[in-house]
């Protein structure tokens with residue numbers, strides 16, 4: 001098998017399996033701003049925090065100590081307030097287990113489906129340092145190939161346990177005026193969006209990119225989703241206080257919506273009666289057929305499954321029984337059915353879906369494949385969610401967001 005062996009390590013004096021490690025890229029100051037989850041090396045449904053994917057679109061901000069931290073709620077509220085994390089801790093605590101998936105996760109598969117060529121791989125690692133934030137210097141445009149070869153888009157998804165309070169409870173506390181429609185959340189991180197991110201997701205450098213200048217990261221969530229009891233303001237992840245890179249002291253958690261809605265490093269929450277022009281909502285993180293077409297913000301994730309065993313790299317496999325397994329999740333809640341095909345989608349068989357009570361968390365599924373005859377096989381998996389949505393939901397779009405397509409795994413049985 002072509003998969004790299006996990007090398008043994010000594011942990012507290014005992015020989016152990018190597019820990020799964022993030023696949024990181026750093027900014028000019030050496031701070032990790034982009035890191036992929038080693039999906040194929042992990043077991044279980046909660047991604048260890050040290051292996052959780054990381055994305056900072058602008059500059060990684062300086063950390064603020066929780067004792068020195070507060071955030072404001074302003075705009076169309078009965079009482080404008082400044083709150084600390086300790087204030088929030090006086091409200092009923094809520095924990096939600098949920099998948100975080102970057103809108104750009106697996107985006108390069110869109111291109112591959114359209115144009116063919118080398119199939120993207122979850123085993124592909126980017127260089128330890130470097131990446132798009134260091135590639136573009138004034139006046140220089142890297143080629144599409146250079147970009148695509150630098151940073152793979154796979155493995156930008158993780159599963160976590162998020163603890164905080166329902167945003168709804170906080171909004172009830174301050175009193176939302178009847179005219180409010182939008183919850184505008186502003187992070188304290190700033191920077192000038194790197195156009196390379198747009199080139200990278202579009203797979204082209206010949207598109208026009210708006211330069212908004214130096215901005216704060218911000219998003220404008222519709223009030224109805226903000227009032228969903230599972231939309232949280234969180235101070236903890238996986239049983240510990242948030243790490244800085246994941247948005248400490250306080251971040252938003254918006255289960256079902258792609259990662260870009262989960263605003264980190266909250267500075268201000270503003271209630272509005274209109275949708276403001278947020279760069280990461282109207283320009284980037286949008287769905288449109290072409291760069292010229294009207295752009296629609298990407299919100300709910302589709303219905304998606306991935307095969308984690310076997311991978312193309314595991315081929316050839318011996319004749320006999322193999323367990324095909326992977327994970328599945330949806331932007332509309334629980335996965336209710338998984339089907340597997342071992343004949344390139346001609347026939348489908350129901351797979352076993354592991355049950356649990358967390359509708360926003362992915363589910364593990366498996367299928368016992370009796371590979372009786374030598375030959376070449378194309379394995380496929382497709383998920384159905386509780387809303388009846390069957391994978392895939394998201395058509396091709398120029399920024400390659402919300403990919404939830406069915407990708408075959410090609411295996412030879414010997």
Ligand SMILES: Nc1nc2c(c(=O)[nH]1)N[C@H]1C(S)=C(S)[C@@H](COP(=O)(O)O)O[C@H]1N2
Pocket residue numbers: 052053054055056057058100101102103187188189217245246247258259260261262263264265
């Ligand atoms: N303030 C702020 N929040 C942010 C971002 C950011 O750059 N700034 N990146 C978003 C994006 S694109 C994603 S995918 C998620 C990633 O969350 P994580 O780094 O904790 O995995 O955070 C979102 N929240």
Ligand SMILES: [Mo]
Pocket residue numbers: 055101102103104259260
């Ligand atoms: Mo993202």
